[in-house]
Amino acid sequence: MGERGKSDDMKNRKTNLEPVEPVTEKPESQDPMTRPATSLHKPEARLGREVQARIGQQLRAIYNDVVNQGVPQHISDLVRRLSDQDQD
Amino acid sequence: MKLDPAIRDQVLVTVPSLRAFAISLCGNIDRADDLVQETLLRALAHIDSFEPGTNMPAWLFTILRNLFRSEYRKRRREVEDADGRYADTLISHPEQTGRVEFEEFRTALAKLPADQREALILVGASGFSYDDAAAICGCAVGTIKSRVNRARTRLADLLAIDGIDDFGPDRATRAVLAGGGRN
Numbered sequence: 001m002g003e004r005g006k007s008d009d010m011k012n013r014k015t016n017l018e019p020v021e022p023v024t025e026k027p028e029s030q031d032p033m034t035r036p037a038t039s040l041h042k043p044e045a046r047l048g049r050e051v052q053a054r055i056g057q058q059l060r061a062i063y064n065d066v067v068n069q070g071v072p073q074h075i076s077d078l079v080r081r082l083s084d085q086d087q088d
Numbered sequence: 089m090k091l092d093p094a095i096r097d098q099v100l101v102t103v104p105s106l107r108a109f110a111i112s113l114c115g116n117i118d119r120a121d122d123l124v125q126e127t128l129l130r131a132l133a134h135i136d137s138f139e140p141g142t143n144m145p146a147w148l149f150t151i152l153r154n155l156f157r158s159e160y161r162k163r164r165r166e167v168e169d170a171d172g173r174y175a176d177t178l179i180s181h182p183e184q185t186g187r188v189e190f191e192e193f194r195t196a197l198a199k200l201p202a203d204q205r206e207a208l209i210l211v212g213a214s215g216f217s218y219d220d221a222a223a224i225c226g227c228a229v230g231t232i233k234s235r236v237n238r239a240r241t242r243l244a245d246l247l248a249i250d251g252i253d254d255f256g257p258d259r260a261t262r263a264v265l266a267g268g269g270r271n
Contacts, residue, residue: 051244056212058193063213066108071100078125079100082132083091 091135098144099131105214106148112209113156115198126159127152146220149210153224196246200239207235208243 106127110120131138131151138147197205203225210221211232218236222229 052240055240055243058190059197059208059213061190062194062197063105063108063112063209066111067104069104069107071103072107072121075103075121075124075128076100079096079103079128079132082129083093083096085090 091132092140095135095138095140095144099128099148102145102148103128105145106152109149109209109214110152110156112205112213113153113202123152123156126155130155143220145214146216146224149214149216149224153206192247193243196243199246200242204235204239204242207232208239211236 103124107120107124110123110127111117114120114123127148131148138144200208206225207221210216210224211218216224218229218232222232225232
């Protein structure tokens with residue numbers, strides 16, 4: 001599995017989850033009267049850095065479970081076979 | 089003319105991440121692998137339309153997503169409609185480790201609207217910029233940002249994370265009961 005090492009490139013890419021952007025979501029409707037009632041008594045919660053970091057961490061753990069499996073043999077074979085064919 | 093080995097390697101290097109994204113879309117590893125295979129067939133057949141030096145992962149992710157949207161969406165919706173079965177699929181894959189502390193997270197992730205889950209994964213796990221994620225999803229950058237924010241807020245809600253506490257005694261207790269707790 002020569003591809004396993006190469007996938008480090010993708011694995012170690014930085015993600016944009018941690019840089020905290022304030023939650024600046026606008027209500028869907030401009031008119032307060034037509035907004036769903038829930039948005040009135042439950043304002044958008046601001047997430048702290050810790051929460052965002054935790055979510056990011058778990059998300060990447062799940063994702064990397066798959067990434068760490070590398071390239072399945074049949075897919076590697078397929079790509080090599082197609083690459084060796086003459087391109088039209 | 090055969091394919092430039094450098095281009096071929098760029099494709100191969102992207103495959104692990106492409107699979108992870110496909111699984112997050114399909115909720116099923118076998119179907120995801122079919123989707124990845126179709127994506128690669130299509131990509132290599134149209135490799136001329138890839139501009140060397142541009143973002144290969146973004147190009148492949150875009151093809152995969154479009155294929156999924158056109159061919160797989162209907163089937164996946166059927167699964168999702170079976171109330172909770174999509175979440176079950178996500179947690180029960182033997183390929184995924186049985187770490188109890190992530191099960192609740194997986195379940196919560198599966199409960200997100202597809203658009204939000206997709207945006208969160210592209211930005212938070214695949215490591216794409218907001219711009220790239222927007223290009224992949226064919227929408228505005230602001231839309232991606234909004235989806236990511238909503239996804240995070242909803243996840244925090246579902247997991248009842250208050251920002252200070254851990255996931256709480258219930259979670260820890262269950263982890264111990266399941267024999268998967270960390271010491």
